[in-house]
Amino acid sequence: MALLEIKNLAIHFGGLKAVSDFNFSLDSGQLFGLIGPNGAGKTTAFNLATGVYKPTEGSVQLCERSLVGLPPFKINRLGLARTFQNIRLFGGLSVLENVLVGFTQSVTHGFMGTVLRTPKHQREDNHHDDEAMDLLATLHLAEKADYPAASLPYGDQRRLEIARALATRPKILLLDEPAAGMNPQEKVDLMGLISFIRDRFKVGIWLIEHDMKLVMSICERITVLDHGETIAVGTPAEVRGNKDVIEAYLGESV
Amino acid sequence: MATNAALTSQSNVVRPRLPVWVLNLLITVFVVSLYPLNGVLEKFMDPYYLRIVIFIGMNIILATSLNLFNGITGQFSLGHAGFMALGAYVTGSAMLRYNPEGMAGSFAQLGMLVAGGIVAALAGLVVGIPALRLRGDYLAIATLGFGEIIYTIINATDQIGKFEIGGASGLHGIPIRTNFFWTFAFAIVCVVCIWRLAYSTKGLAFRAVREDEIAAAAMGVDTTFYKVTAFVIGAFFAGVAGGLLATYDGNLAPESFRFSRSIEIVVMVVLGGSGSITGAILAAVVLTCAPELLRFFSDWRMVIYSLALIVTMLVRPEGLLGRREIWWRRRTLARVSG
Secondary structure (H helix, E strand, O other): OOOEEEEEEEEEEEOEEEEEEEEEOOOOOOEEEEEEEOOOHHHHHHHOOOOOOOOEEEEEEEEEEEEOOHHHHHHHHHOEEEEEOOOOOOOEEEEEHHHHHHHHHHHHOOOOHHHHOOOOHHHHHHHHHHHHHHHHHOOOOOOOOOHHHOOOHHHHHHHHHHHHHOOOOOOEEEEEEEOOOOHHHHHHHHHHHHHHHHEEEEOOOEEEEHHHHHHHHHHHHEEEOOEEEEEEOHHHHHHHHHHHHHHHHHHHOO | OOHHHHHHHHOOOOOOOOOOHHHHHHHHHHHHHHOOOOOOOHHHHHHHHHHHHHHHHHHHHHHHHHHHHHEEEOOEEEEEEHHHHHHHHHHHHHHHHOOOOOOHHHHHHHHHHHHHHHHHHHHHHHHHHHHHOOHHHHHHHHHHHHHHHHHHHHOOOOEEEEOOHHHHHOOOOEEEEEEEEHHHHHHHHHHHHHHHHHOOOOOHHHHHHHHHHHHHHHOOHHHHHHHHHHHHHHHHHHHHHHHHHHHHOOOHHHHHHHHHHHHHHHHHHHHHOOHHHHHHHHHHHHHHHHHHHHHHHHHHHHHHHHHHHHHHHHHHOOOOOOOOOOOOOOOOOHHHOO
């Protein structure tokens, strides 16, 4: 059984079947893509996996443990971290603090330890500071550690979201359009960074992206959604030649 | 990418300059030294001014504790006076019934103050768990309702068992034990606790909840737990401040813990800058002194006081200090701990 296993997942909003009969599995070290036209249900699939929505039917399992019905913070603690399509950084906190928030769940001392500043508290906080700086260095953000997150340029904010998600020590990382709004060069750099992250942190990465060229270039397998239904699954080459996919994106041929 | 290791070792992390045990010792020594200072002040300071100073201390506790919930965690409570009332009546009526002489009295006082805080904290827990499902305006109204319920209950209760409550006519004759030392010892404990909570990795979760609840949850932060914790800690210190007031004045009137008292504390937090601890302290000082300084204008006093507030909020809508602290440097405060 794969690390992340999704079976027959579906959610209906009233009569609208936003996602139906969705199947997916991902292991650590793999990099899979999820594509589809606007409104196809890609982000909804992410929201189902991370507990933002509760599925109407189907199962989501991480390490053979069911995630259905768990609140988002528990799902994150079990090892499923995500970024957001519309960036959701803690704008008023510094870049470093944004990453440190990801470490709050690994703090083992209690509030008393924090108030008394016990040696254990200091050890842990210092250790987390170093680790956070490490992550920022990996994502090329170390020089901006003390800037307010909201003041960063767009591309940096996207990378900071990834750093923050990595701080929660995920087994699986879900990236929701990480390259949106970037210029072509930034996109190429980011894709390099994503494969690097997969190798360095040994995580499985599941990626939503609009830019077909990019997805095709780095993903090993791609799932294509349209109107909530899976219309194709396969390697980039297979998906590229698929008739349904071309129709979904370009419309039917006359 | 190969430079990672090099970057780690020289990361620009700032450690506190003083070892923490030295800092803790200094704080303890400072608190203890308030005791002789209290004697000096009582001997040489005009009682009217000393009274203002003591009220500043109580307001520092109230503003800082509410700031943890309203400012740092970004929620909105209008029920702080309710917790204060609980603490005041628990401490007040317990001291009224049981007031040993000398040293034992001081320990009784300490115990009763903490007991008042604990009762307020428990009330915070009971109210907080259901109420904190609400957000913004709805939460404000729910907490406002809580405050008024506490007032109504106290107003209608003459006795609980053998403990005097006094009902609408108030509780009188509480032994007066609180002075400058007691007030500021608790004020320092309160400020140190909340400062250290706010500026630590664990405490970052409070600010993450303020910034973006959904993102905080996605980062593994149990948002409900942190909101309830902030509420309960705030309630505890409000209860202690109430107990201090009871044993300083010797009299309690239920009306003094109504809505307007909660508003007064909210104003301190907002004026100082929601989320700024030093801002809340500054505002507590300014807003306690202002009405006294304005006595000169007699009838126009409250008009001018209100106008000054309006003008301040127009000029600095984010409050006197915004979210910064007085000695804010560009360094993130998470690491200027201590």
